[in-house]
Amino acid sequence: MKRLQLLRWSGSVLSPRIRQPTCTRSTQSFLTLIRHQSSAPSPPLPEHEQSNNLDFAIPSPSQEAVLKSAKLAALHSRLSLPERLPLQTLARTLVDSSADPSLQFNNKSFAVLGSKLLSYYTSEHIISTYPRLPMGVIWAAVWAYVGHKALSAISQEWGIEHAAAPGCEVDPGLLQFKRLPPQTDIVENGHTLHRGVSARIVYDNEFGERPSQPSPGVEGVPTTQANATFVQALMGAIYLHCGRPVAKQFFKEHFMSRQLPVADLFSFAQPTRDLTKLCAREGFERPVARIISETGRLSRHPVFVVGIFSGQDLLGEGSGPSLTEARFRAAVAALKGWYLYSPLTVRVPSSTEESDAKPWEPAMVDPGEIIV
Incomplete structure (x- = not known):
């Protein structure tokens, strides 16, 4: 039998993945399922490859359970998600990479795209509205809108419930992730250095912070991080299935509708x-x-x-x-x-992507921060 190869971005993200729960599957049913996926019978696998495949049990719900989940359907309706976003994809956004290491069935690929979209839409809104803000205030404003704590609070407002432990028997409407063991101390690697704004712009993330590295020997993720990853994954899934206009409208309704006192960030x-x-x-x-x-x-x-x-x-x-x-x-x-100067008419660069968009007029660009 041919080995399964990783598909490209469009295939691995948009193509539906159907598999049966592996926790109750026998050896004969596993081989029978793979035999039906090919148009011609394949030779039997070597014994060592069969044992490796059988031991690799991924705790993801089955497709039958996804279609029958009342929690998942209620979440889809409560968030007014478009019909083009299938329940199978919504269920995948609820599976964290700590619960299922397979990139074809967890929400990691969706979260990478969703985090970039959230950062881009938030940054262009803040910079276009307040073109004279210092970089430190811009980072704080972006963190207040789409930081991990803000996204975790949004997921709680959406009514996201957590599973006690990941597994194939868990309801697909629950967020699955491996929790950190009690009394786990997460120690950051490296030394904290005081760097300038230019170095933070080049080397740090969209919040002006160093990208966090997983602590050695620590399994699991904090609850805040799992909630934020789900929100990012949902944003990425909406963008891929429904397109840019629907994703941007979802961003305006759930993120930009919040009021942020920018004056208090100074x-x-x-x-x-x-x-x-x-x-x-x-x-x-x-x-x-x-x-x-x-x-x-x-x-x-x-x-x-x-x-x-x-x-x-x-x-x-x-x-x-x-x-x-x-x-x-x-x-x-x-x-x-x-x-805090703001122009009378605020227009973001992404508005030019619309079909009936007006010609772009250059926005105001400030000379920069005060250097003492």
């Missing part, structure tokens, strides 16, 4: 210095702090209102119990007013 150590450098780079007059109003200077709870002016233009205003605190908050308000 953290300034010396805002007055940064504001001075910004004004010098843009050709503005040097910023000057002036008291706008005050009350209770000699009391226990004074309040000062300070404004930062560049010539006659008010850049920012802040209040505090002291002049130093009020000046600090005014400088922060001025910097946020600059970085």
